[in-house]
Structures are given as structure tokens and as C-alpha cells.
Amino acid sequence: MKITPTDLRNVDVFKDAPLEDLDLLVEKSILRSIEEDGFFFFQGDPAAYFYVLLSGRVKLLQSNPSGQQVNLRTIKGWQVFAALGAIRPEALYPVTAQALEASAALAIESSFLHEMMQTRPYLNFGLMQLMTGYIQEMQVRYKELATERIDRRLALTLLRLASQIGTRIQEDSLVVEIPLSRQDLAEVSGSTMFTVSRTLADWERQGLIETGRERVVIRDPHGLVKIAEGLEAS
Amino acid sequence: MKITPTDLRNVDVFKDAPLEDLDLLVEKSILRSIEEDGFFFFQGDPAAYFYVLLSGRVKLLQSNPSGQQVNLRTIKGWQVFAALGAIRPEALYPVTAQALEASAALAIESSFLHEMMQTRPYLNFGLMQLMTGYIQEMQVRYKELATERIDRRLALTLLRLASQIGTRIQEDSLVVEIPLSRQDLAEVSGSTMFTVSRTLADWERQGLIETGRERVVIRDPHGLVKIAEGLEAS
DNA sequence: CGAACAATTGATCCTCATCAAACCTTGTGG
DNA sequence: CCACAAGGTTTGATGAGGATCAATTGTTCG
Numbered sequence: 001m002k003i004t005p006t007d008l009r010n011v012d013v014f015k016d017a018p019l020e021d022l023d024l025l026v027e028k029s030i031l032r033s034i035e036e037d038g039f040f041f042f043q044g045d046p047a048a049y050f051y052v053l054l055s056g057r058v059k060l061l062q063s064n065p066s067g068q069q070v071n072l073r074t075i076k077g078w079q080v081f082a083a084l085g086a087i088r089p090e091a092l093y094p095v096t097a098q099a100l101e102a103s104a105a106l107a108i109e110s111s112f113l114h115e116m117m118q119t120r121p122y123l124n125f126g127l128m129q130l131m132t133g134y135i136q137e138m139q140v141r142y143k144e145l146a147t148e149r150i151d152r153r154l155a156l157t158l159l160r161l162a163s164q165i166g167t168r169i170q171e172d173s174l175v176v177e178i179p180l181s182r183q184d185l186a187e188v189s190g191s192t193m194f195t196v197s198r199t200l201a202d203w204e205r206q207g208l209i210e211t212g213r214e215r216v217v218i219r220d221p222h223g224l225v226k227i228a229e230g231l232e233a234s
Numbered sequence: 235m236k237i238t239p240t241d242l243r244n245v246d247v248f249k250d251a252p253l254e255d256l257d258l259l260v261e262k263s264i265l266r267s268i269e270e271d272g273f274f275f276f277q278g279d280p281a282a283y284f285y286v287l288l289s290g291r292v293k294l295l296q297s298n299p300s301g302q303q304v305n306l307r308t309i310k311g312w313q314v315f316a317a318l319g320a321i322r323p324e325a326l327y328p329v330t331a332q333a334l335e336a337s338a339a340l341a342i343e344s345s346f347l348h349e350m351m352q353t354r355p356y357l358n359f360g361l362m363q364l365m366t367g368y369i370q371e372m373q374v375r376y377k378e379l380a381t382e383r384i385d386r387r388l389a390l391t392l393l394r395l396a397s398q399i400g401t402r403i404q405e406d407s408l409v410v411e412i413p414l415s416r417q418d419l420a421e422v423s424g425s426t427m428f429t430v431s432r433t434l435a436d437w438e439r440q441g442l443i444e445t446g447r448e449r450v451v452i453r454d455p456h457g458l459v460k461i462a463e464g465l466e467a468s
Numbered sequence: 469c470g471a472a473c474a475a476t477t478g479a480t481c482c483t484c485a486t487c488a489a490a491c492c493t494t495g496t497g498g
Numbered sequence: 499c500c501a502c503a504a505g506g507t508t509t510g511a512t513g514a515g516g517a518t519c520a521a522t523t524g525t526t527c528g
Contacts, residue, residue, distance in 0.1 A: 062373060064381040070376065084366045087362045087366050088366065094369075094370045095373065121352060121358075124355075125321075127362065128358070128362065129321065131362065131369060132322065135318065135328075135369055135372065136318070138372035139306050139328060139372060142379065145376065146379060147298040148298060149483075149484090150483080181506065182507065182508095190379065190380035192485060193507080194484090194485075194486080194507095195484060195485075197508060201507095211507095212493090213493055213494075213505095213507075214506075384515080417474080417475095427474090427476095429515095429516060429517075431474095431476060432477080432516095435475095446525090447473095447474060447475075448474075
């Protein structure tokens with residue numbers, strides 16, 4: 001895969017970067033390709049690199065002592081991940097990054113980005129925007145997990161995932177596809193495969209969604225919103 | 235209450251600030267005093283100010299549509315809150331800030347801080363450190379809430395709170411006091427007053443902690459760690 | 469001392485996790 | 499191109515962990 005400097009303009013954090021910076025970044029970067037189910041890095045590894053995902057999908061996860069996993073975020077093309085390492089170069093990755101499908105990413109040394117930040121205000125701002133977004137999302141998800149029943153949480157999860165990694169199936173329609181397995185959805189919403197399966201089956205009967213192997217299609221987002229807000233029994 | 239510029243050196247984000255910046259901040263700031271149970275701001279208000287807490291304790295919370303509350307963070311003296319507004323001046327507060335006891339805070343206009351950030355790298359770095367810390371903590375708490383039983387979560391919560399807002403009761407000892415009610419602890423750990431009460435009563439019988447009205451004293455942190463890690467039945 | 473409010477304790481119930489077994493889908497190799 | 503293996507999904511039965519509700523007890527402060 002060939003990356004030209006201007007490709008990096010697709011990346012939010014670099015959208016205001018001068019061309020010479022983009023040149024530098026491309027020059028200093030390494031291309032890493034990871035097969036399906038492979039890992040970019042593990043929780044606890046030194047945070048040596050910062051990544052820009054070029055193709056595929058990557059999930060950021062944590063697991064608890066008994067091996068149960070939680071999906072904290074799913075990354076798609078032109079999104080960055082492992083940005084925390086750039087802030088504290090001596091840091092360790094707080095999450096594990098696993099490819100959901102064959103993926104390729106640009107790896108940039110954390111220390112190099114850290115250096116650039118000293119003299120590029122646009123970089124600081126971009127990263128802060130990113131981080132405030134993360135904080136707010138995690139706060140909302142925490143609140144949901146602490147206070148809502150699984151059906152509402154799952155509805156909220158699907159809606160959030162639709163906007164983050166969903167792909168519109170037809171032009172000019174709200175119908176969105178989310179390419180995740182029941183297990184994945186359970187790990188995002190804080191539940192189990194079984195409960196997710198049952199709930200989705202219910203919604204499919206109601207015509208709200210369509211399900212398939214490792215796939216959910218949202219037919220009626222508005223209906224899901226009603227469930228999420230508790231206006232409709234589930 | 236009188237604040238001198240050098241007092242601001244106690245604030246992590248300002249520890250590397252030159253004296254003239256501290257002067258500016260003090261000059262530009264307003265002192266706000268809030269009585270117990272009063273509010274600094276509500277979720278959804280325009281994020282006009284950034285705060286440095288001088289005295290008292292403040293909790294940052296979100297509530298769900300049915301009014302159930304979640305405590306996302308408790309702030310004590312010389313910690314800052316509402317920093318997100320400084321990044322995006324048009325933003326709304328994503329949380330509500332309520333005083334747990336009579337409190338006083340320095341309020342600094344978000345737009346002013348935002349301006350300062352343009353030319354002060356130390357500020358950017360300080361705020362990023364703060365934000366990465368928030369992200370990591372929220373990720374860990376999310377994982378715990380999604381995967382651990384309430385007894386472990388409560389143990390982890392107590393240990394975390396001890397380091398964040400606990401006060402050592404005797405010099406040279408690990409005995410720490412946490413000044414929160416059962417209800418508060420429930421809202422931090424994602425549970426209910428009743429379950430928290432029962433669990434704490436259990437631990438008191440085992441000699442791990444001591445409880446009182448709106449107060450928990452950790453006598454045996456190591457014992458709590460064992461529960462948190464699941465090495466000990468609860 | 470009494471009012472207000474925090475904490476406790478018991479009884480009950482409900483949501484959802486767990487386990488087991490069968491079923492479906494996809495891709496591969498003969 | 500079919501058959502089979504692998505792995506994702508469904509479904510039912512069961513039970514446990516906590517939430518909820520109600521009533522009582524304890525603590526603090528005016």
C-alpha cells in the first residue's frame with residue numbers, strides 16, 4: 001500500500017498540518033500489516049508507537065484478571081489510536097489493540113510525535129479534541145452501564161456504533177450496517193453473547209433490525225431510539 | 235479567602251507556569267463559594283468557566299433520564315475541574331458539579347484559558363496529562379463495571395478513592411478515611427445504598443474497615459486488595 | 469429533646485448470567 | 499461441487515446476584 005502525504009489530510013488530527021509536516025510524518029512512519037485476529041500491541045507494552053489505521057478494523061480492549069474482555073473502542077480507516085503514548089512517552093499502552101479483520105496501519109514513533117508537539121499548536125489542539133471526545137464518550141457509557149438495563153444499553157450501543165463504524169447500505173437512507181459478532185456486541189455493551197442474541201432476535205421480529213452472521217443492519221433507527229429512551233417496551 | 239499567585243503552584247496544571255501567568259490568572263479569576271449540596275454548574279450549561287477548587291469537596295455527576303445519578307469523579311482542594319470547556323469554548327458541560335460540603339473555587343473564563351493555551355506549551359502539556367489520566371481511569375472503571383461483581387468493585391472503588399480523596403488518619407500509617415455516604419459510594423461503584431451497606435458491614439465484621447455516618451475508614455488496605463483481586467471470598 | 473436524615477436489616481422478586489445442546493453459515497479440501 | 503469441519507448463533511432451563519421495598523434503628527444537630 002502506498003501512502004502519499006496528502007492522504008494524511010483524511011486524518012482529523014492532521015487536517016490543519018502544513019504539507020512539510022505531512023512529508024515528515026510519512027517519511028518517519030512504518031507500515032504495519034496485521035492479519036485477522038492479530039495484535040498491534042498488548043496492554044502493558046511500552047507505548048512506542050502511535051498509529052493511523054489505513055484499512056481494516058481494530059478493536060481496543062481491556063481484559064480482567066479472569067480473561068473476560070471489554071471492547072472500549074473500535075477503530076476504522078483514517079482514525080488514529082494509541083495517541084496516549086505521545087503525551088507520556090514513557091507510558092505503557094493501557095489497552096490491547098486487536099485486528100477484527102486484516103488491517104494495515106501507519107506506525108509513527110511516539111517520541112517523534114512528542115517532539116513535533118512542542119512546536120505545533122495545531123497538533124496539540126487536534127489531540128485534545130480527540131481526548132475530550134473520548135472522555136465524554138466513556139463518561140456516558142459508564143453512566144449507561146451503571147444505570148440502564150441491557151436492552152436500552154444495547155440500543156444505545158448500536159446507535160453509537162452506527163455513527164462510529166457503521167456503513168450506510170443504500171445512498172440516502174438511514175439503513176446502516178454494523179459488522180460485529182454477537183460476542184463483540186456483548187463486549188461493547190457489557191453483557192453476554194446469549195442476552196445480545198435474544199434481544200436482537202426480538203428486535204428483528206419487530207422489524208427494527210436485520211441480523212446475520214457477524215452483522216447487524218439497522219432498519220429503523222428511530223425505533224431503536226425509542227427503546228433507548230424507554231418509550232417503548234422491549 | 236485570599237489567594238496569592240504562588241498558591242496556584244499547588245495546582246498540577248500550573249506547576250510550571252511563570253509567575254506573570256499566575257498573576258494574570260488570579261487577576262482574571264472570580265471566587266465562587268457554594269454551600270453544601272449547592273451546584274457550581276449543571277450538565278448542559280455553556281462551559282463558560284474553568285475551576286480550581288480551593289476548599290471543600292465537589293462531585294462531578296451525570297444522571298440518567300429517570301434521575302438516577304452516577305458519580306464520575308470527586309474533586310478535592312487544588313484540583314481543577316471543568317477543564318474540557320477550555321478546549322472547546324463553545325462546549326456545554328458534560329457533567330453536573332455539586333458541592334459535597336461548603337466549597338470555594340476560583341473560576342477562570344474558559345475563553346481566557348483557551349487564549350493562554352495558544353502561546354503556553356506548558357499549559358497544553360499539563361492539560362493533556364490530566365486528560366490522559368481521566369481517560370485511563372474511566373476505561374479501567376468501565377472494565378470493572380462490565381466484568382466484576384459488586385464486592386470486588388466496591389473494594390477497588392474504596393482503594394481508588396483512598397488515593398484520590400482519602401486523608402491519612404495517623405501519620406505513618408496506611409489507615410485512610412473516606413468521607414462519603416453509602417449513597418455516594420453506591421453512585422461511584424455502580425450499585426445501591428443497600429448493597430453497599432451490607433457489604434461494608436461484612437468487611438467491618440472482618441476488621442478490614444471501620445464505618446460511620448458518611449465515613450469509611452480503611453484499616454487493612456492489603457485485605458481489601460485481596461478481595462479486589464478475588465483471592466479472598468467476601 | 470425531637471426532627472431530619474443516614475444506615476441497617478429482612479423479605480421478596482426480577483433481570484440476566486450460566487450451562488448445555490442443537491442449529492446455522494461459511495469456507496475449505498477432496 | 500459437495501461434504502464436512504469450524505466456529506458463530508440460537509434457544510431452553512436453571513439459578514444466583516443484587517435491586518427493590520418496607521420497616522426499624524442509629525446519628526447528628528438545632
